[in-house]
Amino acid sequence: MQKRRCGRTGLDLGVVGFGAMRLHGKDTKYWADIVAEAAEAGFNYFETSHRYCNSTSEEKIGAGLKGFRDRVYISTKSAPRDEPGADDVRRAIDESLKRLQVDYVDFYHLWDTKLHEFENIAARKGGTLEGIRKAMDDGLIRHLGITTHDTPENMIKLLATGEFEVVTLQYNLINRTTESVIEEAGRRGIGVIAMGPLHGGILAAQSPLFESLVRLGAGISAAEVAMRFVLTNPHVTCAISGITSSDDVKADKAIAENIKPLAGAHLAALVKVFEDFQASNGKVCTLCEYCMPCPQDIWIPGVLTLANAARLLGLVDEARRQYAAFAKGWTDSGGQAPCIECGHCVERCPQGIDVPQALKRAHELLK
Ligand code: SF4
Ligand code: SF4
Structure with a gap:
């Protein structure tokens, strides 16, 4: 799988990351086998949280990544509004490590955190940030990130705090509102993880627009066109794919191995399709x-x-x-x-x- 440097962390992440938000039901072994298949296939960024899948996602990721620890990067997270105090977040971190069966995580994100929550909950004395920094000093976390759906202006203010080495945000053909944030992250040496590259799957759907997407993308699938659009932005480190099956692993591996930026004419034509849609709707x-x-x-x-x-x-x-x-x-x-x-x-x-x-x-x- 192709890799890109994640800002000033110096880590090289695969261009498609394993999103572990849909590992629902089944037993741990079923999902652990799929996680292991992904690690074998070259995925090296695994993104989970202590709340995904009724708090079973971390356990499934941990079981699957046994034996791969030295070649993968694990990211988990919690929200300051749920873990407002330093002791609260430390408890959440300790529990995450236990479920993941690891001594440390490579990335810990403040989850779905708006600027006002960062300022009033996370950054206050005795707040979430204090607990995370202590955990970093204790060697439990390597890099701090933030995931946010705040306005672009507020996201840029969050980056300007200097606290974060990576930001996870939504970016795709339908939602390009974060482009200014991505550019600012690139300028600051902050890695960018794009979530929702297929906009909940609708950009990958077989549809009347599909033929036009395929044509614009020079004979590739709609999902690949959408992924290529996201990764054409040079500041995007990695696009997260919500894995639901072994087939997803194989399809994403194929996309990630051949990914290349959309050529100027294709890119302009593709962007125009969506801009025309937005103008008329x-x-x-x-x-x-x-x-x-x-x-x-x-x-x-x-x-x-x-x-x-x-x-x-x-x-x-x-x-x-x-x-x-x-x-x-x-x-x-x-x-x-x-x-x-x-x-x-x-x-x-x-x-x-x-x-x-x-x-x-x-x-x-x-x-
Ligand atoms: S959808 Fe209607 S009822 Fe619901 S929040 Fe909006 S205005 Fe209020
Ligand atoms: S963009 Fe959609 S989901 Fe977001 S606030 Fe507006 S209506 Fe709600």
């Missing part, structure tokens, strides 16, 4: 989930993603099928999302999406 939901929770329990990113999949990719039948599953719980509102227009989501959406209107448009399209 307005702002596109990036799945950041800032708008959640909704007091009416509407899974806003889910509904808007189905509308995106129908409009952008032409996956109308599949989107309607999935929308019907949401609508089953909405009988009191005639099958529509029971939005009371409280405005909570609109205030929070960094894309400026008029969510109540977008939900109505989604209903018209998908009912």
Whole structure:
């Protein structure tokens, strides 16, 4: 697998990383075999958390990576709002190490941390950061990172604190709002891990847009075009793929071994497809989930993603099928999302999406 230098950490990570957020169910051995297969195949960045998969992901990763410790990098994380004190996070770190069956992790991320949470929870005296720094002094963590869905302006402020050697953020053909952050990370020698390179899978779907993606990518799959787009950015170290099977390992290995930047003409044409889509359909939901929770329990990113999949990719039948599953719980509102227009989501959406209107448009399209 091709590798890239992760900023000033000096570590070389495979261009596709193993995302361990979907190792659901089955027994530990089943997933451990897939993790081991990935390590054999050349994956060397394994990304987990103490909460993934009902807190079983670390155990599955740890079991799979036995015997590979000297050639892989393990990243785990916790959120300051869940572990607000130095002692709290130390407990979480100790438990993670135990589940992973390792003496140290290569990367520890502050998980889903906004600027205000960093300033008011993590960085205060006796807070999360103090506990992590102590764990680093004790040799339990090698490098500190942050994952965040904050606004680009706030992400840049987080990088400017000088605390982080790596940042994990969402970046793909549909969500390019983080490009300024990625550039700033590159300027500061901070490694960049891209999450969601396939935007929850919709960029890899077989669809009417698929043929055009393949053509633009010179005969490669839609997933590979989407991955290549992310990795065409020279400041991106690695794109995380949420592995669900042995077949995913094989497919990602094939992509990662041949990855090369999209050529200028292809890149420009590809970007234009998505810009034209956004121009004709307005702002596109990036799945950041800032708008959640909704007091009416509407899974806003889910509904808007189905509308995106129908409009952008032409996956109308599949989107309607999935929308019907949401609508089953909405009988009191005639099958529509029971939005009371409280405005909570609109205030929070960094894309400026008029969510109540977008939900109505989604209903018209998908009912
Ligand atoms: S405006 Fe509607 S969708 Fe948005 S938070 Fe309020 S009830 Fe939920
Ligand atoms: S509607 Fe806005 S805030 Fe909610 S997930 Fe989509 S982009 Fe994020």
